[in-house]
Amino acid sequence: ETGVTQTPRHLVMGMTNKKSLKCEQHLGHNAMYWYKQSAKKPLELMFVYNFKEQTENNSVPSRFSPECPNSSHLFLHLHTLQPEDSALYLCASSQDGARDGEAFFGQGTRLTVV
Amino acid sequence: QKEVEQNSGPLSVPEGAIASLNCTYSDRVSQSFFWYRQYSGKSPELIMSIYSNGDKEDGRFTAQLNKASQYVSLLIRDSQPSDSATYLCAVTRGRRALTFGSGTRLQVQP
Numbered sequence: 001e002t003g004v005t006q007t008p009r010h011l012v013m014g015m016t017n018k019k020s021l022k023c024e025q026h027l028g029h030n031a032m033y034w035y036k037q038s039a040k041k042p043l044e045l046m047f048v049y050n051f052k053e054q055t056e057n058n059s060v061p062s063r064f065s066p067e068c069p070n071s072s073h074l075f076l077h078l079h080t081l082q083p084e085d086s087a088l089y090l091c092a093s094s095q096d097g098a099r100d101g102e103a104f105f106g107q108g109t110r111l112t113v114v
Numbered sequence: 115q116k117e118v119e120q121n122s123g124p125l126s127v128p129e130g131a132i133a134s135l136n137c138t139y140s141d142r143v144s145q146s147f148f149w150y151r152q153y154s155g156k157s158p159e160l161i162m163s164i165y166s167n168g169d170k171e172d173g174r175f176t177a178q179l180n181k182a183s184q185y186v187s188l189l190i191r192d193s194q195p196s197d198s199a200t201y202l203c204a205v206t207r208g209r210r211a212l213t214f215g216s217g218t219r220l221q222v223q224p
Contacts, residue, residue: 043214
C-alpha cells in the first residue's frame, strides 16, 4: 500500500461535466496539498489543508472546489472546466512540526478536458 | 524574478560521470530545501533534504547548501542511465507549502 494514493489515475471529461479527484494518505500526516503540473511549468500549489482546515488557496478559480473531511482524505471537485485545465493533478501530504516541508506525492491524476 | 530558479537543461552527462544540478532561490528566510526526482509520466519522489549550510551525502547523492548565496545544488556521482529524469528543487520556510522550480532535465548517456 503506497503512502499517498490518488484516484482515478486518468480522467477525460467534457467541459460541462462534474467529476471529483480523490486522495488518501496512509502516513499519519496532518497536512495535505493539491498541486497542478502543466507542461513546461513549475508545480503550482492550489490548496493547502492543515488538520482539515484550509490554510491556503492560491487564487484558484472556483470551478475547482476542494474538500477535506478528515486528515487522511482530500478531494478536488471539478465542474465546468476549460481545456487549459488539462494537466497532471498531484496530491501530497506532510507532517508539520517534524521535517517541515518534507512532502510525499501521490501518483497523480492525468486530467484531459475536451 | 522567479522564486526558485533552475536551468531547464537538458543536462547531458556520460555514464559514470558526476552530474551537477543547481538551484537559486529568492526568499532569504527559506529554511528547508529539497530535491525531488521525477521520471516522465510519474510523480515527484523526494530524494534529498537539507536544512543547514554545507554538504549532506546520501549514497551517490550530495546536496550542498549556501544560504548566504541563496544557492542549493545536487551532485550525483557515478551517474547511471536510470538517473535520467527531471530534478526539481523545492524550498519552504516554517509551515508554508513547498515552492518548486521548473526542474532540470538530466540525460545520462550510456
